Amino acid sequence: SQQGEEDPQALSIQEGENATMNCSYKTSINNLQWYRQNSGRGLVHLILIRSNEREKHSGRLRVTLDTSKKSSSLLITASRAADTASYFCATAPPTGANNLFFGTGTRLTVIP
Amino acid sequence: ETGVTQTPRHLVMGMTNKKSLKCEQHLGHNAMYWYKQSAKKPLELMFVYSLEERVENNSVPSRFSPECPNSSHLFLHLHTLQPEDSALYLCASSQFPGPDEQYFGPGTRLTVT
Numbered sequence: 001s002q003q004g005e006e007d008p009q010a011l012s013i014q015e016g017e018n019a020t021m022n023c024s025y026k027t028s029i030n031n032l033q034w035y036r037q038n039s040g041r042g043l044v045h046l047i048l049i050r051s052n053e054r055e056k057h058s059g060r061l062r063v064t065l066d067t068s069k070k071s072s073s074l075l076i077t078a079s080r081a082a083d084t085a086s087y088f089c090a091t092a093p094p095t096g097a098n099n100l101f102f103g104t105g106t107r108l109t110v111i112p
Numbered sequence: 113e114t115g116v117t118q119t120p121r122h123l124v125m126g127m128t129n130k131k132s133l134k135c136e137q138h139l140g141h142n143a144m145y146w147y148k149q150s151a152k153k154p155l156e157l158m159f160v161y162s163l164e165e166r167v168e169n170n171s172v173p174s175r176f177s178p179e180c181p182n183s184s185h186l187f188l189h190l191h192t193l194q195p196e197d198s199a200l201y202l203c204a205s206s207q208f209p210g211p212d213e214q215y216f217g218p219g220t221r222l223t224v225t
Contacts, residue, residue, distance in 0.1 A: 030210075031211055033213055101154075
């Protein structure tokens with residue numbers, strides 16, 4: 001399967017703590033993207049990391065990519081209640097595909 | 113979310129009804145997508161359009177019929193659906209089909225009774 005697989009499926013933390021979510025995939029990629037989805041809403045693009053990059057930052061988000069292990073992690077620092085959402089990784093194949101492949105997501109709950 | 117809009121936001125229909133979902137993107141993108149999101153399943157890609165031409169059709173039952181009259185509008189026509197078709201239907205767009213980041217609409221929550 002080309003889909004990413006997130007781990008854990010659900011994560012509950014206290015406000016102010018850091019949250020780490022992982023994504024594993026099975027095939028070569030052009031890039032890997034992380035998206036966020038609030039309950040019953042559309043997905044919002046957070047960050048894109050290319051296959052030749054190892055780490056990327058955006059505000060309180062830090063994404064790492066290890067292509068040798070075919071895995072990525074998303075770290076949210078100093079979490080807030082508003083970060084409560086589902087987080088999905090999506091992989092973009094190197095060539096020939098017209099779409100991204102999404103996983104089933106990690107449900108993050110940040111307790112105030 | 114104003115970049116990609118979807119209507120209606122909620123839809124309840126019987127199995128014999130015919131209805132349509134509408135998606136509009138205001139981002140000047142060339143590719144548009146329909147996804148189905150069911151509980152505890154990965155997003156399922158249904159259709160991909162590039163410059164109004166269908167480039168991907170992932171073995172979707174014929175009771176779902178897409179239409180892309182221009183690069184800004186995408187429709188999903190529904191007829192004789194089954195209860196298992198109840199799901200959140202998401203529209204997305206990207207600059208080009210493939211590895212670009214995608215911009216999603218808020219979705220249509222469909223319930224088939």
